[in-house]
Amino acid sequence: MAQQLQSINLVAPAFKGINTEDSPLAQDPSFAEIADNAVIDKRGRIAARKGHSVITTTKTVLGIDSIRAIKEFRDDGGNTKIFSIGNNKIISGTTTLVDETPASYTITADNWKMVNFNDKIYFFQRGYQPLVYDNAGGSVVTLSSVSGAAGVTSTMYGNEVLAAYGRLWTADFNSDKSTIYWCDLLIGHDWSGGTSGSLDVSKVWPDGYDEIVALAAHNGLLIIFGKHSIIAYQGAEAPATMTLADTVAGVGCVDRDTVQYTGTDVLFLSHTGLKSFGRTIQEKSMPISSLSGNITKDIINALQTENTFFRSAYSPEEGFYLLTFVGQDVTYCFDVRGTTENGSYRVTRWVSTGFTSYTRQEDGTLLIGTSEGISEYVGYTDNGSAYRFKYYSPSLTFGDSSRVKILKKLKPTLVGANNATVFMKWAYDFKGTYSTAEFTVGDQITGFYGESEYTTVEFTGGALTNQRSLNATGYGTSIVVGLEADIDGSQLSLQEINVMALIGKLL
Amino acid sequence: MDDEYNIGIPSDVLGAGATTAAPTSGGGGFLDLLGGLGSYLMQPDVLLPGVVGGLLTGEAYGRLSDIGRQARTGAEELAAQQMEQTQFRPFTVTTATGAGLGTQVTPEGAIETTMGLSPQEQAMQQQLFGGAGGFFGQAMQPTVNREQAIFERMRAAQRPEEQRQRLATEERMAAQGRLGLSSAAYGGATPELLAQETAINEARNRAILGAMQQAQAEQMQQAALGQQFLGAGYLPQQQLLAATQPAQQLAALQQQAQLQGAGLFGEATMSGLEAQLIAEQARANLLGQTGTGLLQGALTPRTDNSGLAQAISGLGSLLGVGG
Numbered sequence: 001m002a003q004q005l006q007s008i009n010l011v012a013p014a015f016k017g018i019n020t021e022d023s024p025l026a027q028d029p030s031f032a033e034i035a036d037n038a039v040i041d042k043r044g045r046i047a048a049r050k051g052h053s054v055i056t057t058t059k060t061v062l063g064i065d066s067i068r069a070i071k072e073f074r075d076d077g078g079n080t081k082i083f084s085i086g087n088n089k090i091i092s093g094t095t096t097l098v099d100e101t102p103a104s105y106t107i108t109a110d111n112w113k114m115v116n117f118n119d120k121i122y123f124f125q126r127g128y129q130p131l132v133y134d135n136a137g138g139s140v141v142t143l144s145s146v147s148g149a150a151g152v153t154s155t156m157y158g159n160e161v162l163a164a165y166g167r168l169w170t171a172d173f174n175s176d177k178s179t180i181y182w183c184d185l186l187i188g189h190d191w192s193g194g195t196s197g198s199l200d201v202s203k204v205w206p207d208g209y210d211e212i213v214a215l216a217a218h219n220g221l222l223i224i225f226g227k228h229s230i231i232a233y234q235g236a237e238a239p240a241t242m243t244l245a246d247t248v249a250g251v252g253c254v255d256r257d258t259v260q261y262t263g264t265d266v267l268f269l270s271h272t273g274l275k276s277f278g279r280t281i282q283e284k285s286m287p288i289s290s291l292s293g294n295i296t297k298d299i300i301n302a303l304q305t306e307n308t309f310f311r312s313a314y315s316p317e318e319g320f321y322l323l324t325f326v327g328q329d330v331t332y333c334f335d336v337r338g339t340t341e342n343g344s345y346r347v348t349r350w351v352s353t354g355f356t357s358y359t360r361q362e363d364g365t366l367l368i369g370t371s372e373g374i375s376e377y378v379g380y381t382d383n384g385s386a387y388r389f390k391y392y393s394p395s396l397t398f399g400d401s402s403r404v405k406i407l408k409k410l411k412p413t414l415v416g417a418n419n420a421t422v423f424m425k426w427a428y429d430f431k432g433t434y435s436t437a438e439f440t441v442g443d444q445i446t447g448f449y450g451e452s453e454y455t456t457v458e459f460t461g462g463a464l465t466n467q468r469s470l471n472a473t474g475y476g477t478s479i480v481v482g483l484e485a486d487i488d489g490s491q492l493s494l495q496e497i498n499v500m501a502l503i504g505k506l507l
Numbered sequence: 508m509d510d511e512y513n514i515g516i517p518s519d520v521l522g523a524g525a526t527t528a529a530p531t532s533g534g535g536g537f538l539d540l541l542g543g544l545g546s547y548l549m550q551p552d553v554l555l556p557g558v559v560g561g562l563l564t565g566e567a568y569g570r571l572s573d574i575g576r577q578a579r580t581g582a583e584e585l586a587a588q589q590m591e592q593t594q595f596r597p598f599t600v601t602t603a604t605g606a607g608l609g610t611q612v613t614p615e616g617a618i619e620t621t622m623g624l625s626p627q628e629q630a631m632q633q634q635l636f637g638g639a640g641g642f643f644g645q646a647m648q649p650t651v652n653r654e655q656a657i658f659e660r661m662r663a664a665q666r667p668e669e670q671r672q673r674l675a676t677e678e679r680m681a682a683q684g685r686l687g688l689s690s691a692a693y694g695g696a697t698p699e700l701l702a703q704e705t706a707i708n709e710a711r712n713r714a715i716l717g718a719m720q721q722a723q724a725e726q727m728q729q730a731a732l733g734q735q736f737l738g739a740g741y742l743p744q745q746q747l748l749a750a751t752q753p754a755q756q757l758a759a760l761q762q763q764a765q766l767q768g769a770g771l772f773g774e775a776t777m778s779g780l781e782a783q784l785i786a787e788q789a790r791a792n793l794l795g796q797t798g799t800g801l802l803q804g805a806l807t808p809r810t811d812n813s814g815l816a817q818a819i820s821g822l823g824s825l826l827g828v829g830g
Contacts, residue, residue, distance in 0.1 A: 179687070193691055200687025233684065240698055244684025 005408055008398050010481070010497040014038075014046040014391055017335065017346030019294040024430070024478075027394035031294070033480065034392035037487065038348040039320060040335040045415070047493035048389040048485070049333065049350060050318075051381040056373020058096040062086045067369025068309065069257075070359040071114035073121040079135040083121060084357070084369060085112045090123060090131065090140050094367075094374045100140040102131065111309065113256065117163035117188050126159035127174050132188065143189050151192025156181045160256045164217030165236045171224070172256070177211035178202035180224065182239050197239055205229055206249035214256035216277070218266045221245055223277060225253030225268060230280065251280055254303055260314035260321055262336060267291065267321055269310065273299045274323065274334060274345070291334060293344035302328060313358030315366050318377070321345070326356050353382065379489070386488035395430060395478040396499070404504030405479055407472035410437065411498035412483055414466045417441040418490035422468075424483055428476020437470040465495065477507060553805045560801025567795030574787040581780040585773055592769035596761065600754040604628060606747040608754075628743040635740035642733030650722040657718035665714065669707055676703055 014032030017040065024033065032038075032046065041047035056062075065087035073081040083100070084091045088107040090100040101107060112125045123131035123140070129152065130143040144152040158170030158181070168188045171180045178201050184194030201212070201224060210226030217223065222236035229252050234245035251270050253259065258269035266277035273292035292299045303310075308327030314336070315322075324331040331350035339345055357369030366377035375383065398405055410424050420441045425434040481499060485492055548554060595618060600608040605625030613619050624632065676699055680686050685697055693701040 184691075195690060195692045197688065197690035197692070199685075199689070201684065203681065203686045204684040231684065240688070240690035240692055242685075242688075244682070247684075 005500045006398065006503050008396065008499045008501065010393065010396075010499060011495075012045050013393060013494055013497055015040060015044045015346070016340050017046075017294060017348055018298075019394070020298050021294055021296055024395040029393060029396060031394055032348075032391055033394045034390050034482070035348040036351050036390035037353075037387050038350075038389055038391065039318070039333055040337075040346050040348065041491075041493050042319075043493070045493045045495060046348070046391055047415075048380065048387075048487040048491060049348075050377050051379045051387060051487070052353075052355070052368045052370065052375035052383060053378050053381075054370070054372045054375045054383045055094050056097060056375075059373040061089055061091055061097050061099040062371075062373060064371065065110075066354070066356040066371040067091075067374060068110040069112055069114060069311075069357045070367050070369050070374060071116075071121065072359060072361050072367075073133065073135075074116055074362065075119035075135055077119070077135060080362075081121075081133075081135075082367070082374065083114055083123075083133070083140075084374060085110050085114075086369070097373060100133070102140055102142055105129075105131075105142065111159065113159070113161055115161050115163040115168070117168055118186050120188060122161060122163075122168060122188055124158055124161035124170055126172060127154075127157055129154075129157060130161075130170075146189040148187070149189040151190065151196065153191075156191050160212065160215050162215040162217060164215075164222070165239075167239070169215050169222070171212040171215055178205075180212065180215065195238075195240065199233075199239070201231055204231055204244060204247070206231075206247040210252065213253045214259045214268065216259050216261070216266050216268075218261065218277060223266065225256075225259070227254075228252040228271070230277070232281070246281055248280055251275060255310040258310050258312045258323060260312050262314055262321070263316070267312075267314065267334075267336075269299075269303065269312070269323060271300070271303070272296065274321070274332075279343075291339070291343070291345045292332070292347060293342050294340065295332065295347055299332065302330060302332075309356070311355075311357050313360060313366060315360055315364070315377075317364040318366065322350075322355075322358060324353075324355055324358075329354060331355055353387075380487050380491055381489055386486040388484055389487050389492055390482065390484045391494055392425070392482035393480055393497075395480055397478050398501065398503065400503070401477055402506050404475050404477060404507060406475040406502040406504055407479060407499065408502060409498075409500035410470045410472050410481065411500070412468055412470075413495040413497070414441060414468075415493035415495050416464065416490050417466060417485060417492035418464075419443060420485045420488065420490060420492060422483060422485045424468075424470050424481075426472055426474070426482065427480045428474055429478055430480075431476075434480075434482060435473055437472070439468050439470065441466045475504065556801045556805035560798045560803075560805055563794050563798025563801060565798070567791045567793075567798060570787060570791040570794065574784055574791065577787070578780055578784050581776070581783075585776045585780070588776075589769040589773050592772060593762075593766050596758070596765075598754060598758050600747075600751040602747055602750040604743070604746070606743060606750070608747060608751045622744065622747055624743050624747065632740050632743055635736045639733045639736035639740060642729045642736060646726050646729035646733060650719070650726055653722040653725065654715075654718045657721050658714050661714040661718060662711065665710055669710070672703060676700065 010029050013029060014035050016028065016030040017032065018035050019027060019031035020033070022031070035046055037049050038046050039049045067084045067086045069085040071083050073079070073083055081092055082094050084097070088110060090102075090107070090112070091097045092100045107125075107128065109125060109128075112123050112128075114121055114123050116122075120132050120134040122143075123133075131140050132143050132146060133140045143149055155173065155176070156170055157173060159172040160170060162169040166185050167182045169180055169182045173179070179198055180201065181191060181198045182196060184190035184196045187194065190196060202209075205226060206229050210229045212224055213227055214225040215223065216225065217236070220234060220236075222233040222242065224231040224233070228250060230246075230248040231244065232246040233242045235242040251272070253268045254271060255269065258267075260267045264278070268275055268277065270290075273290035273296045276291055279291075290296060302325045306325045306327050308325075311322075311324040311326055313322045314320075319335060319337045321334040321336050322331055323334070329352055331353055333348045333350055334345035335347070336345060354370045354372075355368050356371070359367045361367060368375040368377055370383075372383060381387070405428075407426055410426065412422070412424060414422065418441065422439055422441060424437040424439070427434040479499070479501070481497055483494060483497070548557065595610075595612055597610045597612060597618075599610070604627070606628060607623045609621045609623075611619050611621075677686065680688075680697070680699065688697045689695050690697060696704070
């Protein structure tokens, strides 16, 4: 007697993002084992990320190097200018990259950090005299060459710089990892007069010793990130009288470029994953949860093997925090709109993007640095090339891991994916050999009333939905279902996957 | 004024009372006058009374001279006696503590005073003088070293509390995570460190001023003590002098009595001398009057010899001869 097909509907699969921490068998199908080049879209579905469109046309000064940092200069007069770093140069412009490196100023590293402060943009890198640009001067110059500059010595050639509370703050020097210097009020080139000063926190570290990695300002606090601890000072508006407000031991920051402000919190990458400063302070007497708790091991492995740069970006428009391990060409995309039950952000992974830097412009545009110059995070191609979207579910047992499951059909429901070739994949019992069913989504071009009425399309309601039914083969006790598609100009969201299977005998 | 006795007229006293004849003209008149006078004087009733009267007058004159000489001699003898009677009589004073005051008259007549203290007083005086010298010596020293010493003592008293305050500030700053803070606005320190160091410096400055004032006060005190010791060193001498006051009063009383006695002696003696002088003067006057009378009788024209007899009788009574 024929058995009835059992339907397992994976609604909004992977809308909780990747989870590589929990046992695959016990996982919620809402997680994904793999979610590459994906984001959580506005409806909570896993979807293909946007691509990037290179806006640089002339990148001679960059050579074969990549853009290592990008920053938009803005002043009160409304003047703006995009500065970037690459090929051991200070570069300006977006379409045509221009070398702005001061004459007779030799640069051999591209780990600059740029901050806007009082109508100027400052460039800081460890061991290098800081540089400064303003619209009136029109060129990047050394800080000591500014009229009235004082105290610009090698002791303050820091790797980290923060513009906050009316001052520039710098730390992380060649031989001094515990001192913070700040400039005179609103005078970024005066580091020895007025109300400038310094703070040696070597006696303040809760663990006895640490090294300053990053600085941040949040909620009236000056936050000093060590490698393994955090110190927060209050009253930094008047540094001479600021006092220690809090310390956190055991949690530090890996790299200054992982610190991002979300408006209500400060995100940073610690040695155990992505952390929130607010939650860290709040939970310091309790087990501290991680915002990357679903991929903790992956993150730790990535940061331990990273030997180039960390880069990050926060985009409130896209609702994500990007963390890129430049040397591994891996980016983790954390959806900051909500958290899962364990307090972690939903996370997806972007691989082989070639993204090496980010900045968010005032208008919300996310600029991306690559070896091709400066791009915008827009569209659904990587500068005209397709990229592969991947989704793989965790191992599914359909509630009974002791019985054999015989897949009969797979019915994915996709949104968008115009003309995309989609590969449905499945495998049994944790084996890495996948069976594949390929199909091509039809023309999904939308036809809007008044625009395409009399052409070849019919009226549609926006992004079109495509549902297919694919025959599957094989059997096993656990099943992994995957979907891959080359994104080449159209968005793709995975609405659901309906898995039809026969439940077999006990093994 | 007319000279009643023609004293000063070359004709001498023998001519006293004689009328002056009008001068005759030419030398022959004067010689005639002398010849007539000679003739007159050579008359027996004129010559004897005249001679006797002249002798008596001369005697009276001589006695008057003797009376003055005797009065002078007596006065000189009296003065010598009174000098001896009123001469200073030396005396000595010895106090109960053994100090002594002695007086003596030098051969030159000066009065010499000597004072001496007892051995105990001398020892005390030496000690006090030594102390005064020491205090004055200290008062004359520059105050710099003393100021420094006082300052160090004041700072030594202040330092423990300052150290406690420093430690408290250090702990407070450590608790506030401000140990390593440095601000250019506060000279490379922090507001509380600057305030603390300012307070310490103020205390140090006050200590400096206090040390200067104290050193100067001590200098004044040393000088005052020196003066006190010096004054106390002279105290035995002052006490000795004070102790001589009663003796001096007694000596003065003695001197006063001595002077009064000498005065009484002199007055009594002078009274005797005066009485003697008066008597001698009266005798001389009488003798002189007798002589004068005789001379007047001799030189007065008369008709009998009774005058001569009276003159002789008067001269005899004047000379103590006869009746």
